[in-house]
Amino acid sequence: MNAIEKPDAALAALARHFAGMPPVAAMQPQVLDWHDGVLRLRAPLAANVNDKHCAFGGSLSSLMTIAAWGLVSMELEAAGLHADVFVADSRVRYLKPVFEDIVVETTFDDAVEHAALVGTLRRQGRAGIRLQAKTLLADGGVAATYTGRYVAIGKA
Template identity: 70%
Template sequence: MDETASRAALDALSRHLHGMPPVAALQPRILGWEAGRLRLGAPLAANVNDKGCAFGGSLGSLMTLAAWGLVALELEADGLAGEVFVADSRVRYLKPVFEDLVVEATFEDPAARPALAGQVRAQGRASVRLQAQALLADGAVAATFAGRYVAIAKTAAAAG
């Protein structure tokens, strides 16, 4: 995908995220996308809890969205239109976050990234495992996420 198409895909993802009121309230922003890795951020001020640190639900949501967005972007980069759904997930909270939120999503198995588009093309759907981390400025991991996502080709989704 060339740089113009990549920028268009990121802009479309940002508009899509901000089009969902609960997600817009998080104030997410795309920090970067490359080689099977998507980074999202959000201001602490919009996601703070009664302790003055990041609300756990915001961290979990942002990691879920980063993984979801990564699958959607990878499909688009391969010329596929699909619907992406989270099938199941698990979050572990390790440290409080007293700074702006930064999360990074990747494929659990890097080999699943190139296989994703082929499976959607061949079967009309694919299941893939992703992982994400909430990162602190010092590089420490504040929370982890593991999830399984299902991607369904839009033509198959419309027929089913």
């Protein structure tokens, strides 16, 4: 049974993976949901607070980075592919401070690239993909934006 058929199992596996990386585990991320090419994470402000009592910018950047990584990884696993996924480059823009729990949402940047991801990895053994993420505020605003390019290298 693949991850599409068992999304709760896939989300739990991603949460376990995050818990196994000490810097990530320290941020206490929670995997909220994954559907239709969108992955959402939450992390408590208390574990990510800075000296101004708002979310640490490094936590925002890190959560958006791991959310995008998680989305690529889950999509590939759902297709029955095992790959190492690496962030190749990224850009973050900080727009507003976050004085609440951090909520991050990530999506694929380009539908054509997303549609080709699995096939490219199967044919070439590696594939690149662009993603975007944002840190959402409870009032509907956006606190930070992220764009990143990831590379997946198939495992034998």
